[in-house]
Amino acid sequence: KAGVTQTPRYLIKTRGQQVTLSCSPISGHRSVSWYQQTPGQGLQFLFEYFSETQRNKGNFPGRFSGRQFSNSRSEMNVSTLELGDSALYLCASSLEGTYNQPQHFGDGTRLSIL
Amino acid sequence: AQKITQTQPGMFVQEKEAVTLDCTYDTSDPSYGLFWYKQPSSGEMIFLIYQGSYDQQNATEGRYSLNFQKARKSANLVISASQLGDSAMYFCAMREGLDTGRRALTFGSGTRLQVQP
Numbered sequence: 001k002a003g004v005t006q007t008p009r010y011l012i013k014t015r016g017q018q019v020t021l022s023c024s025p026i027s028g029h030r031s032v033s034w035y036q037q038t039p040g041q042g043l044q045f046l047f048e049y050f051s052e053t054q055r056n057k058g059n060f061p062g063r064f065s066g067r068q069f070s071n072s073r074s075e076m077n078v079s080t081l082e083l084g085d086s087a088l089y090l091c092a093s094s095l096e097g098t099y100n101q102p103q104h105f106g107d108g109t110r111l112s113i114l
Numbered sequence: 115a116q117k118i119t120q121t122q123p124g125m126f127v128q129e130k131e132a133v134t135l136d137c138t139y140d141t142s143d144p145s146y147g148l149f150w151y152k153q154p155s156s157g158e159m160i161f162l163i164y165q166g167s168y169d170q171q172n173a174t175e176g177r178y179s180l181n182f183q184k185a186r187k188s189a190n191l192v193i194s195a196s197q198l199g200d201s202a203m204y205f206c207a208m209r210e211g212l213d214t215g216r217r218a219l220t221f222g223s224g225t226r227l228q229v230q231p
Binding site for chain 2 (some may be wrong): 031033035042043044045048050055056058088090092094096100101102103104105106107108110
């Protein structure tokens with residue numbers, strides 16, 4: 001069974017640009033969450049989608065947005081990029097149902113802002 | 115206050131020995147779950163073990179076991195018979211409100227484990 005697939009793996013952008021990251025969850029998983037990982041702030045929750053609806057949102061500015069499609073694939077978008085947005089962005093998917101279902105993570109997209 | 119605290123930034127262990135990685139948590143929610151993940155230098159997060167707040171027994175998964183002390187709000191990971199491949203960052207994470215269906219995890223700052231031959 002294929003795991004969570006994130007594209008692209010690496011991305012270099014400049015300040016002020018916008019970026020879109022993509023995530024394909026494990027087949028059958030309808031919940032998709034996004035996290036930002038930086039050396040200073042660690043792993044922080046961005047948002048979670050389920051059935052094309054945002055179910056939960058972390059404490060990030062409105063420049064960070066996301067969406068989920070009917071096939072459960074998800075995208076996140078960051079507009080007006082800042083140097084501090086340089087990070088590893090991780091996508092995770094999980095099954096619904098029992099509460100002990102873990103989130104399964106992709107390899108991440110490493111975003112560098114110049 | 116930090117919801118998940120991992121007080122050991124780095125740990126060393128000899129190959130084949132056991133090691134305990136500490137994790138304390140803070141929540142007022144009676145329904146929560148605790149997860150441990152491993153992150154090798156390549157970056158992917160690998161799920162290791164889960165403990166629910168209502169679980170009566172400590173969780174075990176192969177060489178991984180969780181020393182869950184609910185009254186002390188601690189959920190320490192024990193790795194037995196360490197292997198060189200266990201060298202990685204280890205994160206403790208919590209999901210609150212298990213009955214809400216939400217999946218968001220709060221992570222600790224991690225512990226870097228180095229296994230020495």
